[in-house]
Amino acid sequence: xxxxxxxxxxxxxxxxxxxxxxxxxxxxxxxxxxxxxxxxxxxxxxxxxxxxxxxxxxxxxxxxxxxxxxxxxxxxxxxxxxxxxxxxxxxxxxxxxxxxxxxxxxxxxxxxxxxxxxxxxxxxxxxxxxxxxxxxxxxxxxxxxxxxxxxxxxxxxxxxxxxxxxxxxxxxxxxxxxxxxxxxxxxxxxxxxxxxxxxxxxxxxxxxxxxxxxxxxxxxxxxxxxxxxxxxxxxxxxxxxxxxxxxxxxxxxxxxxxxxxxxxxxxxx
DNA sequence: TTCCAGGACCCTG
DNA sequence: CAGGGTCATGGA
Numbered sequence: 096x097x098x099x100x101x102x103x104x105x106x107x108x109x110x111x112x113x114x115x116x117x118x119x120x121x122x123x124x125x126x127x128x129x130x131x132x133x134x135x136x137x138x139x140x141x142x143x144x145x146x147x148x149x150x151x152x153x154x155x156x157x158x159x160x161x162x163x164x165x166x167x168x169x170x171x172x173x174x175x176x177x178x179x180x181x182x183x184x185x186x187x188x189x190x191x192x193x194x195x196x197x198x199x200x201x202x203x204x205x206x207x208x209x210x211x212x213x214x215x216x217x218x219x220x221x222x223x224x225x226x227x228x229x230x231x232x233x234x235x236x237x238x239x240x241x242x243x244x245x246x247x248x249x250x251x252x253x254x255x256x257x258x259x260x261x262x263x264x265x266x267x268x269x270x271x272x273x274x275x276x277x278x279x280x281x282x283x284x285x286x287x288x289x290x291x292x293x294x295x296x297x298x299x300x301x302x303x304x305x306x307x308x309x310x311x312x313x314x315x316x317x318x319x320x321x322x323x324x325x326x327x328x329x330x331x332x333x334x335x336x337x338x339x340x341x342x343x344x345x346x347x348x349x350x351x352x353x354x355x356x357x358x359x360x361x362x363x364x
Numbered sequence: 365t366t367c368c369a370g371g372a373c374c375c376t377g
Numbered sequence: 378c379a380g381g382g383t384c385a386t387g388g389a
Contacts, residue, residue: 112370113370202370202371203372205369205370205371206369206370206371206372206384207368207369207370207371207372207384207385208369208370208371208385208386209368209369209370209387209388210369210370211369211387211388212369212386212387212388213369213370215387216386246385249385249386249387250385250386251384251385251386252372252383252384252385252386253372253384253385254385256372290372290373291371291372291373292371292372293371293372293373294371294372295370295371295372296370296371296372299370312370313370314370314371315369315370315371316370317370332379356370360370
């Protein structure tokens with residue numbers, strides 16, 4: 096199937112460290128699970144070519160890649176702020192809409208880890224415990240697998256966190272809806288009660304799993320680049336960065352963050 | 365060999 | 378509240 100897209104870049108979107116459950120087949124050909132089925136996708140100019148027979152594919156692609164969101168407002172922010180003008184080179188990068196539990200589990204794994212190994216662990220979990228060996232395992236599967244099993248898959252100290260958080264959600268699945276229905280601040284508080292979830296991972300989960308676009312995850316890359324761009328390379332607390340992001344970018348803060356993160360990592364800033 | 369990775373957690377001063 | 382050590386693992 097062929098889908099025409101505007102303001103979308105598949106490579107930037109998939110390879111900007113927000114999503115780990117994909118495999119890159121050749122240059123710029125990706126496969127991942129959409130609606131519980133594996134699809135293969137590539138982009139040529141303004142066309143996406145998708146190998147899949149799942150029903151209602153168009154709306155699911157639009158939903159997953161946030162294609163109904165008009166991000167020209169984001170580009171205006173970049174044009175007005177000279178610190179951000181270079182980020183216009185990343186046009187088409189969008190925030191992927193992930194399954195909430197997938198996002199929680201994925202970013203618990205991300206703690207003090209590198210992207211390559213996060214992906215390795217993600218796929219190892221999927222192959223050993225996930226449905227059809229392609230989906231991120233359910234809370235039930237991870238709870239019953241246990242901490243020792245997860246350690247053998249290479250999770251290290253994160254095994255305890257993932258097991259305990261899985262158990263909480265397995266016993267109280269309604270908490271996902273609670274987070275979804277809560278406002279940003281309340282949702283973040285709920286998430287941070289999960290073992291292994293602090294302020295940064297909570298913000299990632301809220302941004303990538305719950306589409307709360309005002310969240311602004313601060314890792315070491317964001318901390319460094321924000322200090323450089325807006326605070327004269329001085330030491331700056333995360334709280335000050337958060338209020339700066341909220342005041343300047345509001346509901347676009349999450350998008351700005353993702354562009355800053357990817358831009359910093361590829362040496363654009 | 366040493367250092368680091370999309371941090372969280374715990375303990376000190 | 379700020380600042381440090383610790384936690385597994387593998388790649389550079």
